[in-house]
Amino acid sequence: MDSLKIAVLPGDGVGEDIVPDVLPVLDRLAEIHGSVKFDWRRYDWNCRYYLEHGEMMPADGLDQLSDHDAIFLGAVGDPARVPDHISLWGLLIKIRREFEQVLNIRPAKSLKGIRSPLQDGNSFDFVVVRENSEGEYSQIGGRLGTGADEIAVQNAVFTRKAIERAVRYAYQLAASRAKKVTAATKSNGIIHTMPFWDEISQQVAQEDESITFDLQHIDALAANFITKPHTYDVVVASNLFGDILTDMGAAMMGSIGVAPAANLNVNGKWPSMFEPVHGSAPDIVGKGIANPMGQLWTAKMMLEHLGYEDMGEHLLGAIEAVLADGVKTPDIGGTATTGEVIAAVNAEIGS
Structure with a gap:
């Protein structure tokens, strides 16, 4: 034993x-x-x-x-x-x-005995893979100046290694599930880190074409979580985006307590x-x-x-x-x- x-x-x-x-x-x-x-x-x-x-x-x-x-x-x-x-x-x-x-x-799924607050919330089952070591939660930055001129700078740090690791793990999960990976992005508004995220995610996606892959802007993805959660299988996201999406998933189940x-x-x-x-x-x-x-x-x-x-x-x-x-x-x-x-x-x- x-x-x-x-x-x-x-x-x-x-x-x-x-x-x-x-x-x-x-x-x-x-x-x-x-x-x-x-x-x-x-x-x-x-x-x-x-x-x-x-x-x-x-x-x-x-x-x-x-x-x-x-x-x-x-x-x-x-x-x-x-x-x-x-x-x-x-x-x-x-x-x-x-x-x-x-x-x-x-993970987030509709559970028997719990009514989802969503009108059509009885058929979802997805997992969010959140990159947990860098991204928007880096410690790089600081505050400068005083009074009206005071500023705060927070640097988001993305590495190829961490992005590849997160997306590959998402692919491993999807292979045993519904074979679909969605990557959260915001490359239409964040001009350096998110295009980098997109590029590397797409490169990893080309390694296994048996898995369906798509990129969705975080705002649209959040809306789709509410209106059609059943369409998601494995979602991979940066540290901040993953943090937000996973709390949404908990709320969709009916309580953060589960x-x-x-x-x-x-x-x-x-x-x-x-x-x-x-x-x-x-x-x-x-x-x-x-x-x-x-x-x-x-x-x-x-x-x-x-x-x-x-x-x-x-x-x-x-x-x-x-x-x-x-x-x-x-x-x-x-x-x-x-x-x-x-x-x-x-x-x-x-x-």
């Missing part, structure tokens, strides 16, 4: 409400399949840790995480006490950058990190109503990444069955508590 060492970072807010109760579900799943055992290693690095120590993680935090098979994160952020740029750059983004988690993968995400290291040097999209949601902390489905679906992505696809599909099937039975938290029209939903998924796994 395999043993997987998983770093568990519940983080802040609803992450602490959800993550500890999700781990026994995964243990139950592992027991049923009999192929793996989880070695959970908990690290309580969060905004509370920052207030006590002046840093989001200890100086050797990355060294402590580096020998794990994966990182299972709950949420980061306590904006009332710690500014977001400190909490995010001190933990989440630091891990992403230092561990070369260069791709962010976020959306999962994976930050992937693709060279095998460092662990990948898996986190739900919903954030720390400080307004509902401790109320017992946080939606655990995003964390559970995130666990499914982690299992698949580690090579346990059958366990991942088993878990997603249980999630959808529980939703179809109407066991849901208030954000998606139900009355169940966080604990009741997790218990229902655990029962469904073993049924």
Whole structure:
């Protein structure tokens, strides 16, 4: 039997409400399949840790995480006490950058038991591949001057290597899905980086003509997400465009509380990190109503990444069955508590 060492970072807010109760579900799943055992290693690095120590993680935090098979994160952020740029750059983004988690993968699909806010939102199933290391989120730039003459400059940085990597990964996904890749662009308005993105994307597309490829301007693509989401399969986008599109995908599903995400290291040097999209949601902390489905679906992505696809599909099937039975938290029209939903998924796994 395999043993997987998983770093568990519940983080802040609803992450602490959800993550500890999700781990026994995964243990139950592992027991049923009999192929793996989880070695959970908990690290309580969060905004509370920052207030006590002046840093989001200890100086050797990355060294402590580096020998794990994966990182299972709950949420980061306590904006009332710690500014977001400190909490995010001190933990989440630091891990992403230092561990070369260069791709962010976020699926979105219509789920049984959840009504999409879209009028025709019952038939979509797509994945967004977001370039996660550069683009519009580079740290190059600064502020100059004062008063009326003050300016701010933010440089977007795009490299051939990163673009090729993102598009090729999108092609790998599409090969096992509906064989269609859409690349988000804005080359009609951004005159240097986006034509570069288009050129390299098209070059990669020529390597496999069995996959249908097209470029869509981000504004039109966003509109099409709303009006015809069923036409998309795999969407590849720059850091900023991917960030926006994936939150749209979560909203299209009916709640950001159900959306999962994976930050992937693709060279095998460092662990990948898996986190739900919903954030720390400080307004509902401790109320017992946080939606655990995003964390559970995130666990499914982690299992698949580690090579346990059958366990991942088993878990997603249980999630959808529980939703179809109407066991849901208030954000998606139900009355169940966080604990009741997790218990229902655990029962469904073993049924």
